[in-house]
Amino acid sequence: MEPDLYQLQKKLDVYFKQPELLKLAMIHPSYLAEHPEEDQHNQRLEFLGDAVLGAAVAYYIYQHYPEATEGELTKTRAAVVCESSLAGLARELDLGEHIRLGRGEAISGGKERASILADAFESLTAAVFLDQGWQKACSFLWSLFQEEIEKTVQGVSSDYKTFLQEVIQRRGSDRLSYQLISETGPDHNKRFTSGVYLNKKLLGSGSGKSKKESEQQAAKEAVELLRKKVVKYKYIK
Incomplete structure (x- = not known):
């Protein structure tokens, strides 16, 4: 050889x-x-x-x-x-x-x-x-x-959080926040569920292996919800 x-x-x-x-x-x-x-x-x-x-x-x-x-x-x-x-x-x-x-x-x-x-x-x-x-x-x-x-994967998923933040910022006074809803499972295999709130109203929720991932999934659900409300959020394509 x-x-x-x-x-x-x-x-x-x-x-x-x-x-x-x-x-x-x-x-x-x-x-x-x-x-x-x-x-x-x-x-x-x-x-x-x-x-x-x-x-x-x-x-x-x-x-x-x-x-x-x-x-x-x-x-x-x-x-x-x-x-x-x-x-x-x-x-x-x-x-x-x-x-x-x-x-x-x-x-x-x-x-x-x-x-x-x-x-x-x-x-x-x-x-x-x-x-x-x-x-x-x-x-x-x-x-x-x-x-x-x-x-x-983190970068691709985080696009939803970035996009959602940009959309909400256009509305001026509206406030977007994330909160941990639940945490389940053993330490080596935890599951986190987070919610994204618009002016204290739940806009979307999601789960993941980390808090960050759960927030990204919550933002994804929120974006999909907002896309359906085309009359109120007509600038979301």
């Missing part, structure tokens, strides 16, 4: 049964022109990895965020698997040091180019999937994406 590939496996904490898959995942098309001994590059793996990555992230957010709407799930997946996100993870894993590029591509800074790094990450995903199977591929990806997914 080539020393650099062994070091990469240690970094990934994934040890390949077929190390040739890992090697192939790191071969950029530009490398083949100067190395006739190689007859394959990573673009087919990139194609497969894109599908595996999307499915694994979708599976994770579907399981862990049962209250998220289809639109929220779609926005979260799109944000998490975008080029900049994949390139960032590739940098954390030092994939650039292992990608095999043609001389021209290397001289022009290919090892740091976001598109090349993102493609290499997708190819790596496919290699892990083919070598280790679906469950290992999922656990590998989830460990890398968990923090980013949580931040993205």
Whole structure:
């Protein structure tokens, strides 16, 4: 086994049964022109990895965020698997040091180019999937994406609170506030229910694993209610 590939496996904490898959995942098309001994590059793996990555992230957010709407799930997946996100993870894993590029591509800074790094990450995903199977591929990806997914979900959900606040501010003197209604369950698995109030009148309620999440869900219910009252709130589209 080539020393650099062994070091990469240690970094990934994934040890390949077929190390040739890992090697192939790191071969950029530009490398083949100067190395006739190689007859394959990573673009087919990139194609497969894109599908595996999307499915694994979708599976994770579907399981862990049962209250998220289809639109929220779609926005979260799109944000998490975008080029900049994949390139960032590739940098954390030092994939650039292992990608095999043609001389021209290397001289022009290919090892740091976001598109090349993102493609290499997708190819790596496919290699892990083919070598280790679906469950290992999922656990590998989830460990890398968990923090980013949580931040993205919070951002997507918080749009409801921001939007609701902006709507209420247009009414001038109206006051919006959030209150905790109930707290249930053991310490390790608590469930919070909060209400959002407009001038002390309950406008919406929601539940979640944290107070923040419950407030976001309450704001979502309030926004949906206000959208129905198109006569009174005609500026909500």
